[in-house]
Amino acid sequence: MNSPSAAAPSSPASAAPATAPVPTAGEPTAGGPRRRGALGPVGLVLAGGISVQFGGALAVSLMPRAGALGVVTLRLLVAAIVLLAVCRPKVRGHSRADWGTVVVFGLTMAAMNGLFYQAVARIPLGPAVTLEVLGPLALSVLASRRAVNLIWAGLALGGVFLLGGGGFSSLDPTGVAFALGAGAMWAAYIIFSARTGRRFPQADGLALAMVVAAVAFLPLGIVESGSKLLVPTTVALGAAVAVLSSVLPYTLELLALRRLPASTFAILMSLEPAVAATAGFLVLNQALSATEALAIALVIAASMGAVRTQVGRGRAKGPGAAS
DSSP: OOOOOSSSOOOTTTSSOSSOOOOOTTSOOTTHHHHHHTHHHHHHHHHHHHHHHHHHHHHHHHHHHHHHHHHHHHHHHHHHHHHHHHHOOOOSSOOHHHHHHHHHHHHHHHHHHHHHHHHHTTSOHHHHHHHHTHHHHHHHHHHOOOTTHHHHHHHHHHHHHHHTTTTTSSSOHHHHHHHHHHHHHHHHHHHHHHHHHHHSSTTHHHHHHHHHHHHHHHHHHHHHHGGGGGOHHHHHHHHHHHIIIIIHHHHHHHHHTTTSOHHHHHHHHHTHHHHHHHHHHHHHOOOOOHHHHHHHHHHHHHHHHHHHHHHHHHHHHHHHHHO
């Protein structure tokens, strides 16, 4: 989630700070105790992933009431209000670069949410998230020059081929395009979430970015849904979606990324298609065929393999860098 280097695009495996803080007295060092301590941030990411996917399933059920753009508007508005009330971020004392990062982060979140909800309005949740995860996966593969990454790319393409039934005849092509666009925005979200987390304390930057996202998306929601956004039941359901899909996961991920290696974070993110498929089945009765389940498994394996390759590359460079 760092900014891309001049030589190569940022990848999930290389996006967060490469070195951990030096332990102080009383902190666990490398070995057994430190591994147990890592369960904290890992738990945060897993909880965030489960929350966002079940929130997405709830959002799909809300779309007949308010439309895809209306749901995104409610989600971003309520999330912005909640985060502002909880975080009470300071608006003074920040540099122009700080504000630029927040604005881009907010616009990225708005685009990611808008594109993804347009996708799940047309194709099932599990396949939509599977296509979306190709964004971070592509960056991971492109950032590494190792030949083994061709295997992971091949696995991912095989999964996409199976998911599309050999030509996406079983999936709406427009929904597929929206999901792929959301994947590109997801990769950008990873980068700017980490940048924001380093520039602002706690979740202050996230709260400000959410305001930017809500303001940017509000006109689209009003045009599509109008007065439907004011129906009490719709507002209540939209608030639930906001908490499950934005407030909880974004906050948990931002906090986890301050303590969790980016490689571990990327592996955990690779599991989201499986979580999404489970949520789609339990909440929306969207059952997967055996072929679709295999396709999702291939993409998950490709994502995890690409991340592991990046980790091995980093370790190989470690001794030389340390000396």
